[in-house]
Amino acid sequence: MVLAKNDFKMMEEEELSVALIQAQYDLLQSKGKKNAKSLVILVSGIELAGKGEAVKQLREWVDPRYLRVKADAPNIVNDRNVFWQPYAKSIPAEGQIVVMFGNWYSDLLSTAMHVSSPLDETLFDEYVESMRTFEQDLKNNHVDVIKVWFDLSWNSLQKRLDHMDPSEVRWHKLHGLDWRNKRQYDNLQKLRQRFTHDWHIIDCENEAERDQQFAQYILRAMKHCPEHLTKAKGKWKQAKVPEEILNPSTHVIEKSEYKKELKILTKKVAEALRYDRRNVVILFEGMDAAGKGGAIKRIVKKLDPREYEIYTIAAPEQYELARPYLWRFWAKLQPDEKINIFDRSWYGRVLVERIESFANDVEWQRAYDEINAFEKSLYNHETVVIKFWLAISKNEQEERFKKREETPHKQFKITEDDWRNRSHWDEYLNAAADMFARTSTEYAPWNIISTNDKNTARLEVLRTILKQLKVG
Amino acid sequence: MVLAKNDFKMMEEEELSVALIQAQYDLLQSKGKKNAKSLVILVSGIELAGKGEAVKQLREWVDPRYLRVKADAPNIVNDRNVFWQPYAKSIPAEGQIVVMFGNWYSDLLSTAMHVSSPLDETLFDEYVESMRTFEQDLKNNHVDVIKVWFDLSWNSLQKRLDHMDPSEVRWHKLHGLDWRNKRQYDNLQKLRQRFTHDWHIIDCENEAERDQQFAQYILRAMKHCPEHLTKAKGKWKQAKVPEEILNPSTHVIEKSEYKKELKILTKKVAEALRYDRRNVVILFEGMDAAGKGGAIKRIVKKLDPREYEIYTIAAPEQYELARPYLWRFWAKLQPDEKINIFDRSWYGRVLVERIESFANDVEWQRAYDEINAFEKSLYNHETVVIKFWLAISKNEQEERFKKREETPHKQFKITEDDWRNRSHWDEYLNAAADMFARTSTEYAPWNIISTNDKNTARLEVLRTILKQLKVG
Known part of the structure; x- marks a missing residue:
């Protein structure tokens, strides 16, 4: 589901907004119907790439009352906490849309980057696999999950850090990472590549394109409401009663x-x-x-x-x-x-x-x-x-x-x-x-x-x- | 609603249990009816008086599946938090019963005993008044609130502290108070008397009597399900449309x-x-x-x-x-x-x-x-x-x-x-x-x-x- 560069065309803002609102209401009204679904949008990415701005722009184009935004502090992924536990309550009901800034992948990344004894790759991959299984179960149960990675090159990141507005610091706590540290940047990129191959990756060099790419991607996801299967394919094999x-x-x-x-x-x-x-x-x-x-x-x-x-x-x-x-x-x-x-x-x-x-x-x-x-x-x-x-x-x-x-x-x-x-x-x-x-x-x-x-x-x-x- | 000493008679355990279960199910089945209610039981009291034991005994006599118990860590009562906020989610639906060990009064007491600059009496009384108003609103809305104070004399408390089983320490964190300190004990008693005049107060000297008094009081509360009023008394005075x-x-x-x-x-x-x-x-x-x-x-x-x-x-x-x-x-x-x-x-x-x-x-x-x-x-x-x-x-x-x-x-x-x-x-x-x-x-x-x-x-x-x- 990655949008090819050549696929992408800028749309008129008004036209895009109308299309988004229409799709949003169609989704809202799918509730209880054969093609009902809800939508979870996971957003993660490089600091200062502009995921906040893109979501803000999206929320201006749509009806903001029906697009919830969750942004919780990161949770540590460990033996004690199942990754879905902090998010269970935010899973939307049919017809609804939730954007999750904090999500199981950002928790995993944050844990992998921060814990004193780093997660080994096998464990990391195991987590990713169980996250995928969970998402598949969500999808089967009418909760569509789409994942968007906001990417930014090392050079652009450095430039943006140079020109950062002090008033914006609040929204760029930078996850406690040192974004001036090239090795850390590379490490993060390497880690996220272990799970982002089925993500929609947006190159955030150009801000207007970024916002449009994001919104168009969401539009496409909202419009994709196929009817749910109800008939099983094969014959059921009944087990013997003990x-x-x-x-x-x-x-x-x-x-x-x-x-x-x-x-x-x-x-x-x-x-x-x-x-x-x-x-x-x-x-x-x-x-x-x-x-x-x-x-x-x-x-x-x-x-x-x-x-x-x-x-x-x-x-x-x-x-x-x-x-x-x-x-x-x-x-x-x-x-x-x-x-x-x-x-x-x-x-x-x-x-x-x-x-x-x-x-x-x-x-x-x-x-x-x-x-x-x-x-x-x-x-x-x-x-x-x-x-x-x-x-x-x-x-x-x-x-x-x-x-x-x-x-x-x-x-x-x-x-x-x-x-x-x-x-x-x-x-x-x-x-x-x-x-x-x-x-x-x-x-x-x-x-x-x-x-x-x-x-x-x-x-x-x-x-x-x-x-x-x-x-x- | 204080049970006079002479009113009280021990009941056969079996008979009490049957009556409690019967009342519990009548309450459960009142849901949606004209006399529906739910029941919130606030329990507080002197440490080691035995509120935990009394609730445990109650839960053995009733059907424990329909008697929820909430015991949260104390919350500080201050300018920032409304006292009902931590408990809002625990307010039971019609037909249900919840026992709250932690509750707005225990929070208030705990705050009054602990904060470095103690609450003054006026403020304390204001809190109590708004708690009462809240409870009255709950009652009007089919949530009955009953309050039970487990009391113990200074001498008995000291004796129980002497003989306390170390394995029980977990359940007697003593709220961070020094229960060997007579002045603190007296202070607590003085404070709680500012709000307990409409509480049911159980003298916990005798454990069997304590459990029965508590259970009989709950029984009475469960059985009290009058029909809700629906017709207003006076004529409504319509305001002028601006x-x-x-x-x-x-x-x-x-x-x-x-x-x-x-x-x-x-x-x-x-x-x-x-x-x-x-x-x-x-x-x-x-x-x-x-x-x-x-x-x-x-x-x-x-x-x-x-x-x-x-x-x-x-x-x-x-x-x-x-x-x-x-x-x-x-x-x-x-x-x-x-x-x-x-x-x-x-x-x-x-x-x-x-x-x-x-x-x-x-x-x-x-x-x-x-x-x-x-x-x-x-x-x-x-x-x-x-x-x-x-x-x-x-x-x-x-x-x-x-x-x-x-x-x-x-x-x-x-x-x-x-x-x-x-x-x-x-x-x-x-x-x-x-x-x-x-x-x-x-x-x-x-x-x-x-x-x-x-x-x-x-x-x-x-x-x-x-x-x-x-x-x-």
Whole structure:
């Protein structure tokens, strides 16, 4: 998508502005439609090349109310923070446009140029690769990402530094780099070339051309709104339903033994959760009434209520539906939250959304890879992901449903939805089977726990957590 | 709402837990109904009194998935930060419950105990008063606020310090206070008595009683869900419609003069916005096609796109409707955002929502005071609020509508809604008149600008901004 020099013609300002506004409104009105998209524009480049000026000019040509600009201080890219975490909340809803001055690449460059022990090239390239994967997932989910590098030759940079207006210093903090240092300049150029081959590169020698090239590029990107695919190409290969969920074990534990064990295990789990310096994500999936609530209660039993967060995942809200499926989870999982427990999770995409056709074939079939990439990025950044499927037999579920209906303070727990989901029992088993087959990874394996006996299940959940944590 | 000692009886644990869960689910299911509410529980108290333990016990008795716990590091209360800013995002949606360990009172106490130049009593009491006003507004908007102080005598505190388990130190950072210092303890008690007379105060000598008192108090609060009033008591007194909006001036400026002036003023405005150390909120209201977009474009003309944020306010989303009307603006206005421009604003409550009956009588009639309190809190915390009503004549609007319909790249700007709003012209004039009469305050006056001539209007907007800013 690099604009060839000879492709480029200056347009009349008025004409360009009208075209931009028109495209902007078409984009805005695509919301909810088959060709809906939002647009993320990443801008980076050599200091004083004029990315600020180009965006300013763009914002004058378009309707500035519908072009958001984000410029956050740089974040260090390291083991602790996933590169998308600082930007998750800024991912625009369908129809919207965001320009990101600070972005994952500028963070990476800034980290590579500054940290005392520089990133080695392999690591650098690995980061770039996971950024690309993330961007591809964004694109598949209707968030188009375009990347513009504002380039400036060494000589021109030196000239501009000579003539810099002191009042502009505020906007040219120069990223703490010494732009008079040729070696540093060359180093930066070498580094950025490791990722900019799919960027639009603007030579910023001529300012008027720079602004027009940028705006025309954005115009082209706004106008490119193809319809999204909804039908899958090939036939879907259904995985075999594992015996453990077809016929969950009915082993029962004695109450006194349970109580004794529970006391020991809840304490151990609390200690392990605190001791392990990684963040922890524990998620539960399973049929209704399988005992997710009860299991969660035991995990947190010995924790202080300030130490953990429980997320109960229901159907997405309207503003969440206008963004990539995983977005609401990106926004929730931030590095400062140590212990995160999910009562249902992102696997809704390949369970209820698949079965109820809330997601089309292309969407849910693509989701396995998206989820794997998501969990891997958590895993790579010091987060343990512990996944449970609570397996219950169909008869046991029926008994629990009936018991709930008979017990006054449990009636709220049973709704028509639950009975309807039950009527799709086999579809859920199939969906679960596919989910295990495709998302049980080395870094985030599935744990299937039979919950026909609640007490046995609770202990088993606690033991499984202990196994995945570093115990002091 | 203080529970008298003799009122209090220990309940069976099982019975209490069932009652709590029942009440919790009733609350959850009140969402969207006439008696809907959410619950904010502020907990504060003497260190080691056991507020953490009491909340932990509560969370064991209830369904922990529907009782969120927030515990943020203390914030300093000062001129720069409005006390509700750090908590805005945690205000729960209808049906939900949040326990706040960190809260505006603990921030105030912590500030009063720590700052080198202590808050004087008058200032302290002023803070408390504005907190109360805020809480009353929350309550009116279906967010019940209950406050619990965990108290402990000096002697008991000293005993608990003697026997403190080292492993618990993490949860008892003691707020940086020296709890062995009797004078400091007395000082804290004296300070908190300036605001705790409407708190529920729990004497934490006996731990089992403490947990039960707390849980029973929450139970009572959860169960208290009266229906919201919707009919206003008295007759509404309509303000007189000011001549300036009935018949806006038709003064026209010459194009060459406009261009000259514009150049000077846009530069001055950019400088003033930067120079004034306060944050700035500029908001626009007015009939459709009055020229809000054009005016905004001129304000930002000489600003760097990274310096400001434009908010285009449309109908609230579902998750916003489940919270107080002003909530989405609380969440947007944070101290780190310097220049905030609103294309429509919180005044929608007393304009479109009044006219279209999206808000009932009680709600929109109450909104004037709520908005005044909101703007005053911004004003008191170094934020200038500049409010514009762009006044256009009915004929001029019709001409602009028609022109928009005829111009291809402006058709998006005109919808059926616009024509429908136009059919309510007089109602909007009346609503605007009431709005001016009730919300044009000394700290945030309304500026009515005639926009029959767009260019005159744009210059006038810029001049008005300059008047309200400190110019260097």
